[in-house]
Every structure is written in C-alpha cells, then in structure tokens.
Amino acid sequence: MRRILILHPAFTVRGGAERKALVLAQYLLKHHHVEVACFEVDPARSFGEYLTGLHVRTFPAVGLGGRLMALLRMARYARQFDCVIAHNHPVQFAGWYRLISSRPAFIWFCNETQLYLTDTLSKAGVIKRIFIGLMAVVERWLCWRFSAVVANSQNTAGYIARHLHVGAKVIYSGIDFSAYPSQWVSRYPDSNGLKLIVVSRLERAKEVDRLLPVLDALTVTYRLTIVGTGADDKRLRAAFGGRPVEWVGSVSESEKIRLLCASDLFLFPTLNEPLGVTPIEAMACGLPVVAYRSGGVCETVVDGQTGRLVTDDMAFVDAIRELTADPQVYQKRSQAAFRHARERFSVDAMGAQVEDLVSLVLNGPGPV
Numbered sequence: 001m002r003r004i005l006i007l008h009p010a011f012t013v014r015g016g017a018e019r020k021a022l023v024l025a026q027y028l029l030k031h032h033h034v035e036v037a038c039f040e041v042d043p044a045r046s047f048g049e050y051l052t053g054l055h056v057r058t059f060p061a062v063g064l065g066g067r068l069m070a071l072l073r074m075a076r077y078a079r080q081f082d083c084v085i086a087h088n089h090p091v092q093f094a095g096w097y098r099l100i101s102s103r104p105a106f107i108w109f110c111n112e113t114q115l116y117l118t119d120t121l122s123k124a125g126v127i128k129r130i131f132i133g134l135m136a137v138v139e140r141w142l143c144w145r146f147s148a149v150v151a152n153s154q155n156t157a158g159y160i161a162r163h164l165h166v167g168a169k170v171i172y173s174g175i176d177f178s179a180y181p182s183q184w185v186s187r188y189p190d191s192n193g194l195k196l197i198v199v200s201r202l203e204r205a206k207e208v209d210r211l212l213p214v215l216d217a218l219t220v221t222y223r224l225t226i227v228g229t230g231a232d233d234k235r236l237r238a239a240f241g242g243r244p245v246e247w248v249g250s251v252s253e254s255e256k257i258r259l260l261c262a263s264d265l266f267l268f269p270t271l272n273e274p275l276g277v278t279p280i281e282a283m284a285c286g287l288p289v290v291a292y293r294s295g296g297v298c299e300t301v302v303d304g305q306t307g308r309l310v311t312d313d314m315a316f317v318d319a320i321r322e323l324t325a326d327p328q329v330y331q332k333r334s335q336a337a338f339r340h341a342r343e344r345f346s347v348d349a350m351g352a353q354v355e356d357l358v359s360l361v362l363n364g365p366g367p368v
Contacts, residue, residue, distance in 0.1 A: 002032045002358060005081040007074070010039050011046035011056075014250060015201060016277035017111045020152075020173045020350075021087045022050035027174075027351030029054070035081075037074055039067070049253060050176075083147075083358050085109055105361045108143075109150045109354075110160060110168065112274040140164050147361040150354075153275040153296035169357065172299075173277050174350030177342060180257055180284045184338040187286060188327045189264040193221030194320070197263035197287070199256060199278040200270070202230030209239050210269040210292075210313075216243075217317045220324075224267075227251060227259060260285040265320060266307075268297055276300060280345045283307075283337035288330070290319045300345070306337040 006028075008021045021036070028034045035055045043051050057077065061070035078084050083105035143149060143166045151157035151168035160168045189195065200206045208226070215224065226240075227248045237247060248259065260266070266282030268291035275296035279289045283300075289307035291297045303309040308319035324330055 002083060002362070003081045004028055004032050004034045004358065005078050005084045006034065006036045007078075007084060007086040008036070008038050011041040011043075011051070013201070014046055016173065016275070017087055019047050019050065020111075020277070021109075022047050022054070023174060023176050023347050024085070024351060024354060025054055026050060026176075027347055028355065031355070037077065039070060045250075047253070082362060083107065085354070085358075087111065105147050105358070106145070107148045107150060107357065107361060108146045109152075109171075110156060111152050112156060112159075148357055150357065153299050155296040155299065156274045169353075171350055171353045171357075172345055173275060173280070174347035175277070175280055175284060175341065175345050176347050177284055179254060181261060181286070181338075184286055184335050186331055187264075187334055188330055189324050193223060194218075194265065194324060195263045196222055196224045196265050196267055196320075197227065197259060197282070198224065198267050198269070199227040199260070199281070201228050202226075202233045202236055204232050206230075206232075206270050208232075208236055208269055210271075211267060212239060213313045214267075214269075214316045214320075217314065218320065220321075225259060225263065227256060256281070257285060260287060263287060265290060265323060268292075268301075270297075271295060273297060279307075280341050284341040286334045286338040288323050288333040288337055290316060290323065292316070302336070302340060306333060306340045 006021055006025050008018065011018050011022070025034050025036050035057060037057045037059065039059055039061050041051070041056055041058055059070040059074045059077075061067040085107045087109045140163070143160075143164045149160060149164075149166055149168040151160055151170050152173055154170055157168040157170050160166060198208060198211070200208055202208060211224075215222070223244045223246065224240075225246045225248060226236075229250045233247075251259070260282055263285075264287070266279060266287040266289045268276060268279050268289055270276065271292055271294040273295040276291075279291060279297055279300050282289055283306055289297075289301045291301055291307065291309055293303075293309040293311050298309060301307045301309055308323065310316045310319050322329070323333060
C-alpha cells in the first residue's frame with residue numbers, strides 16, 4: 001500500500017480537471033492510502049459526491065504572500081507521502097517541494113501547459129501574457145525534475161514535446177459510468193424538433209458563441225439547452241437572445257446525465273481543447289457529437305461513427321442535418337457512441353495506468 005497525495009489548486013467549480021482528480025483519488029483509495037490537498041474546497045460548487053470518503057487537507061491562502069506560505073506548508077506536508085500526483089500547473093508547488101524534499105516520486109498530470117495557454121491567449125492583456133510566459137519558463141525548467149509527466153491526450157503531449165522538450169505518457173481521462181445508463185436505448189428525434197445540448201463552463205475560452213451562425217443557418221425546429229455557468233454568462237445570454245435557448249446553469253451530475261439522455265445531439269464548439277471530457281459524457285448517454293476538427297476532441301469522437309468532426313460553420317450545420325435525417329443512421333451513430341465511450345474512457349482504465357506508473361516511478365531507476 002502506497003501513500004499517495006493528489007494535488008489540485010481548488011475544488012470550487014465542476015470542471016473536468018477537478019472531477020478527474022477526485023475520481024482518480026477514489027479509485028486509488030481502494031488499494032492505497034490517498035489524501036487530497038488544495039487551497040480551497042466547496043462541495044456545493046464542485047463534486048461533493050466524489051469528495052465523500054476522501055481525506056481533504058486545505059491550505060487557505062489570501063493574497064500572493066499567503067499563497068506562497070500556503071505552498072510552503074503544502075510542500076512540507078507532502079514529504080510524508082511516497083508519491084505526489086499534481087494536476088494542472090504545479091510549478092510553484094514543485095519548486096518548493098524540490099527545495100525541501102529528496103523524495104523522487106513527483107508525477108505531473110498535465111491537462112494543459114502554460115505554453116499551451118500562450119498559444120491561445122492572443123486576446124489576453126499584456127500583464128496576463130507576461131505572467132503566463134514567465135510561468136512557462138519555470139515550467140520548462142522544472143519538467144526535468146519530475147519523475148514522470150502525464151498528458152491527458154496526444155494533443156497535449158504534442159504541446160509538451162514541442163514547448164517543454166520532454167516526453168509525456170498519455171493517459172486519457174476516465175469517466176465514472178456507474179450513474180450513466182447501463183444499456184443503450186433506441187432513440188430518434190421526435191416531431192417536436194431537435195433537442196440540442198451544450199455542457200460547458202461559460203467562459204470566452206470555451207467559445208460557446210461560435211454556435212450562433214450555426215443555429216441561425218438551421219432550417220429545422222430546434223431547442224438548445226446550455227448547461228453551465230461562468231464569467232461569460234451575461235454576455236452569452238445577450239448574444240443568444242431571441243433564439244430558442246434554455247439556460248440551465250450549474251447542475252448536479254445526476255441532473256446533467258438526465259439532461260443529456262433527454263437530448264438528441266451534443267454540440268461542442270470549443271477549438272483547441274486539450275481533451276474535452278463533455279463529449280465523452282454525451283457519448284456515454286448515446287448522443288452523437290458534432291464538433292470542430294481541432295484539439296483533443298479528435299481523439300475522443302470518431303468521425304463518421306460516433307459523430308462528426310467538421311472544419312467550418314456550414315459543415316457543422318450539414319453534420320447536424322446528416323446525423324438526424326435518417327433514423328437508421330442516427331441510431332447507428334448513437335449506439336456506436338454509447339459503446340465507444342465505455343470501451344476507451346473508463347475510470348478503471350485510467351486508474352490502472354496511473355497505478356502502474358506510480359509503481360514504475362517508485363521502483364524504477366530514474367525519471368520515466
């Protein structure tokens with residue numbers, strides 16, 4: 001039995017990285033002593049259902065000075081563990097950790113690199129771009145000190161190789177399918193019109209408003225459900241005004257699954273997403289996915305089988321028509337999506353690979 005500490009900045013939103021960290025902790029807890037450390041946790045705003053049974057240690061931080069001191073306390077706390085698995089950007093923590101600890105096992109589970117962010121922050125302010133650039137330099141310097149680097153997709157691994165000059169093992173995010181339908185159910189859009197759905201944080205980076213020209217070009221009756229909240233909520237509501245859109249806000253996992261199962265197609269408008277977990281969730285409910293051919297979604301959606309990957313807005317419109325025009329085509333894609341999600345993206349598959357990696361870095365001669 002290993003002593004494993006999982007690090008994440010905060011559990012205050014219902015994001016893919018937050019859920020992956022907690023689901024992984026629950027899996028590893030079956031065979032190891034596992035704890036979670038973070039700055040802040042709010043079960044009501046994050047995944048309270050996955051926090052149950054976990055020992056979560058918080059290190060509150062106020063202001064820059066408080067954050068640095070919290071990082072130091074967190075690093076000292078981590079010394080009692082055999083292995084540390086850090087999610088997202090652990091640069092500050094890793095620096096402190098390596099200064100005060102000789103333990104070799106530090107695994108960086110990378111969902112996106114700071115340098116990856118610089119590729120997509122052309123509209124960001126100067127100060128933010130400078131900060132991200134500095135963090136990228138630190139990230140590159142620290143990479144060689146990690147026992148292993150794990151990427152959540154080949155897409156992310158490519159950025160790591162190009163910008164940080166290290167290899168990364170790809171381990172896809174695993175989904176807890178226990179609350180999802182256990183069997184595929186035959187389905188087809190009814191005469192009331194298409195039921196379209198988007199599940200996303202409402203932030204500019206998620207580009208939900210890319211769907212506006214797509215919706216305006218549709219010639220069939222539809223209703224779009226948008227699940228999620230975020231800083232861009234008000235602007236998006238105004239932009240989508242006058243269209244048949246239902247804004248659901250933040251919902252529980254069970255309610256999200258219910259909404260997915262009640263829909264016909266899942267729309268994924270984001271470009272350059274490192275992986276994209278919500279399309280996997282949609283496929284697990286039997287929904288074909290329409291997405292732009294960009295980023296990690298190209299590794300989760302099989303074009304022509306579990307949905308369509310397109311290059312422009314009009315192709316997006318055509319894909320929606322194609323998938324819903326013929327009941328046999330729709331049901332074939334729906335069934336393939338249901339099966340594909342379970343075969344490729346289970347928690348057991350992710351957890352077993354992480355467990356093997358932990359054993360390798362603890363027993364091996366050097367960095368993986």
